[in-house]
Amino acid sequence: xxxxxxxxxxxxxxxxxxxxxxxxxxxxxxxxxxxxxxxxxxxxxxxxxxxxxxxxxxxxxxxxxxxxxxxxxxxxxxxxxxxxxxxxxxxxxxxxxxxxxxxxxxxxxxxxxxxxxxxxxxxxxxxxxxxxxxxxxxxxxxxxxxxxxxxxxxxxxxxxxxxxxxxxxxxxxxxxxxxxxxxxxxxxxxxxx
Numbered sequence: 001x002x003x004x005x006x007x008x009x010x011x012x013x014x015x016x017x018x019x020x021x022x023x024x025x026x027x028x029x030x031x032x033x034x035x036x037x038x039x040x041x042x043x044x045x046x047x048x049x050x051x052x053x054x055x056x057x058x059x060x061x062x063x064x065x066x067x068x069x070x071x072x073x074x075x076x077x078x079x080x081x082x083x084x085x086x087x088x089x090x091x092x093x094x095x096x097x098x099x100x101x102x103x104x105x106x107x108x109x110x111x112x113x114x115x116x117x118x119x120x121x122x123x124x125x126x127x128x129x130x131x132x133x134x135x136x137x138x139x140x141x142x143x144x145x146x147x148x149x150x151x152x153x154x155x156x157x158x159x160x161x162x163x164x165x166x167x168x169x170x171x172x173x174x175x176x177x178x179x180x181x182x183x184x185x186x187x188x189x190x191x192x193x
Contacts, residue, residue: 001077005141008084009049012134015092019104026100033169034105037162041155045135048154052139052147059144070143080141087133094119094127102127106166108173114181122190124181125166128159129188163187 059065069075095102097118101109119126132155139151170178186193 001072001081004081005077008081012088015088019095023104028103028107033107035165037158037165038105041131041158041162044154044158045131048135048151049138051150052142052144055144055147056142065145067140067143067145067148074143076143077141080137080139083137083140084134087130087137090119090133091127091130094130106169108169110173112174114174114177116181116185122185124185124187125163128163131155132159132188
């Protein structure tokens with residue numbers, strides 16, 4: 001199962017690199033309005049996963065810091081993998097639906113429509129919902145309580161900062177159509193927040 005987690009991480013890395021390459025090919029991905037949030041997201045997510053991986057390596061198999069049921073084929077790794085793949089599917093779906101408007105940085109075109117179909121029906125930032133699920137799934141799969149907490153909290157901190165920057169820019173550029181969309185959708189969790 002550890003191999004499955006490693007391969008899943010490789011798929012995720014390839015997806016993220018493909019998005020960066022796509023931005024470069026299109027001449028997008030400028031960081032002028034980004035306020036360092038792309039770098040912050042990347043850094044905190046990578047730090048969280050590496051820290052959780054290191055904790056998995058040093059915390060003993062019978063430690064109370066280990067999630068009950070942990071092991072090569074235990075429920076934490078299986079459930080964690082399912083959550084990671086759910087996050088990947090949601091992130092890819094969000095990218096596909098947003099199409100040319102999806103960027104890895106905060107850039108909004110004045111002619112860009114407000115998209116409210118696909119996962120955007122339920123939340124304003126489904127690609128970030130996907131990232132948070134990926135992080136949570138990794139934390140769970142690595143099977144330590146401290147690793148899970150780190151994989152939940154660090155990405156949330158980065159993504160909340162990013163959402164603030166992004167929503168300010170979307171409101172500034174798109175105006176009332178985005179304000180209306182914002183008033184009827186949640187940020188990350190359908191029906192809750």
